[in-house]
Amino acid sequence: MGAQSFSEQFSDKDMRMTKQRKWVYEVFSESEVPLSAEKIYRTLINEEKSISLSTIYRILRFFTTKGVITRGATTDHHKAVYELRRTEHKHHLVCVGCEKVVAVNNCPVQSYQESLQKSTRFDITEHRLAFFGYCPDCQGGRESKKNK
Amino acid sequence: MGAQSFSEQFSDKDMRMTKQRKWVYEVFSESEVPLSAEKIYRTLINEEKSISLSTIYRILRFFTTKGVITRGATTDHHKAVYELRRTEHKHHLVCVGCEKVVAVNNCPVQSYQESLQKSTRFDITEHRLAFFGYCPDCQGGRESKKNK
DNA sequence: TTCTATGCAAAAATTTTGCAATCGT
DNA sequence: ACGATTGCAAAATTTTTGCATAGAA
Numbered sequence: 388m389g390a391q392s393f394s395e396q397f398s399d400k401d402m403r404m405t406k407q408r409k410w411v412y413e414v415f416s417e418s419e420v421p422l423s424a425e426k427i428y429r430t431l432i433n434e435e436k437s438i439s440l441s442t443i444y445r446i447l448r449f450f451t452t453k454g455v456i457t458r459g460a461t462t463d464h465h466k467a468v469y470e471l472r473r474t475e476h477k478h479h480l481v482c483v484g485c486e487k488v489v490a491v492n493n494c495p496v497q498s499y500q501e502s503l504q505k506s507t508r509f510d511i512t513e514h515r516l517a518f519f520g521y522c523p524d525c526q527g528g529r530e531s532k533k534n535k
Numbered sequence: 536m537g538a539q540s541f542s543e544q545f546s547d548k549d550m551r552m553t554k555q556r557k558w559v560y561e562v563f564s565e566s567e568v569p570l571s572a573e574k575i576y577r578t579l580i581n582e583e584k585s586i587s588l589s590t591i592y593r594i595l596r597f598f599t600t601k602g603v604i605t606r607g608a609t610t611d612h613h614k615a616v617y618e619l620r621r622t623e624h625k626h627h628l629v630c631v632g633c634e635k636v637v638a639v640n641n642c643p644v645q646s647y648q649e650s651l652q653k654s655t656r657f658d659i660t661e662h663r664l665a666f667f668g669y670c671p672d673c674q675g676g677r678e679s680k681k682n683k
Numbered sequence: 684t685t686c687t688a689t690g691c692a693a694a695a696a697t698t699t700t701g702c703a704a705t706c707g708t
Numbered sequence: 709a710c711g712a713t714t715g716c717a718a719a720a721t722t723t724t725t726g727c728a729t730a731g732a733a
Contacts, residue, residue, distance in 0.1 A: 403732055405688060424723080439690045444723060446688095457667075467722085480657055491651065499643035500666060507637065509628055511668035518648060519605075520659035551707055551712060572698080587715045592698060594713095 402453065407438050411446045415456060420479060420488040421468035457513065478515075482522035491518070550601065555586050559594045563604060568627060568636040569616035605661065626663075630670035639666065 414427050422430075424443050431438050447469055450456040456469045478491040496514060504511045562575050570578075572591050579586050595617055598604040604617045626639040644662060652659045 403687060405732070407689070437690095440722095441691080441724075442689055448724095449688095480651065480655060480659070482657070483660070489655065489657075493647070495647035496643050496664065499641070503628065503639065503666060504668075507628060508671045509630070509637075509666070509668045510674050511628070511666050512631070513668070514664065514666040516644065516662065516664045518651060518657070518659050518662040520652075520657045520661070523656045526658050553707070553713065555714070585715095588697095589699075589716080590714055596699095597713095 407442050408446055408449075410436050410438065411443060411450070412455075415470065418470075419477070419490040421470040423468045457515070478517060480518045480520070482525055483519050487522055489522075555590050556594055556597075558584050558586065559591060559598070560603075563618065566618075567625070567638040569618040571616045605663070624661075626665060628666045628668070630673055631667050635670055637670075 410431055411427055414430050415422065424440065424447060428438070428440050428443050431443075447456070451458070451469070458467055458469055476494060478494065480489045480491050481487070482489075494516070496516060500511055500514055503509075558579055559575055562578050563570065572588065572595060576586070576588050576591050579591075595604070599606070599617070606617055624642060626642065628637045628639050629635070630637075642664070644664060648659055648662055651657075
């Protein structure tokens with residue numbers, strides 16, 4: 388949905404198309420929320436796909452330098468999380484009670500970004516925005532039903 | 536400057552006012568940008584203040600649960616970064632070339648947040664927004680003069 | 684074939700924890 | 709004095725790296 392297919396994005400000659408890279412890419416494109424290395428690892432292992440964690444870290448760095456993913460607003464304890472740089476971009480609404488993450492489709496800062504670009508002379512390539520609070524289930528009680 | 540003084544914020548009875556907590560708080564209030572545990576540690580050690588890194592991690596967690604600070608959009612390699620929850624809130628513009636961080640004072644999402652709160656029924660307590668790109672010095676050459 | 688990417692295991696970096704001693708109230 | 713907080717050192721967790729092998733072009 389908006390994210391191009393793996394082979395469309397990676398016609399680069401210096402980018403080999405391995406099954407591990409394809410798997411990691413697929414996990415990202417099927418996720419609405421940012422993912423940690425370990426989460427990706429567990430997802431793939433669950434799908435009977437054999438891959439090593441260090442390979443995932445290397446792919447994460449590789450995708451990051453290629454601009455395919457970015458490190459997102461960190462939500463998963465102390466692990467770093469990443470997400471696809473989709474063409475239509477998304478933001479997130481995170482419940483600090485149960486850590487549920489909901490995707491927000493609108494982007495209220497696009498035009499602001501343009502004016503900021505002019506006033507600061509930065510060449511702004513992206514932004515990240517996330518909202519935090521309590522979801523309907525966690526209000527009142529403020530209970531913490533971690534769904535980790 | 537928006538951030539209240541240490542003793543103003545912490546009149547709580549279950550919050551002891553130790554010098555370590557005061558130091559860490561001061562480091563935050565003198566910084567315009569998010570900080571990692573190690574950065575705080577080095578800052579304090581440089582000022583001849585004796586503190587241990589594990590104490591800083593504990594204070595970070597303590598301040599977070601008290602709502603004094605929050606984990607910010609991560610910029611410092613793989614370390615977690617935190618920033619004060621000031622009353623007048625700020626966002627950041629980060630250069631991905633040299634890692635310079637500039638504070639942005641406007642907030643273009645306040646009213647959007649209110650409508651999001653209605654449509655999602657979340658009780659939204661905060662948001663984080665950061666912009667990324669190349670500062671004037673790092674444009675063109677795209678050189679990376681890390682000022683770490 | 685050639686050169687890059689992977690897997691494994693070991694290392695490095697970051698964060699957390701147990702326990703005795705210290706400090707704030 | 710009492711109970712919470714600190715420092716130290718050790719443990720746990722997360723991320724990176726070296727090297728031999730496998731795999732893509």
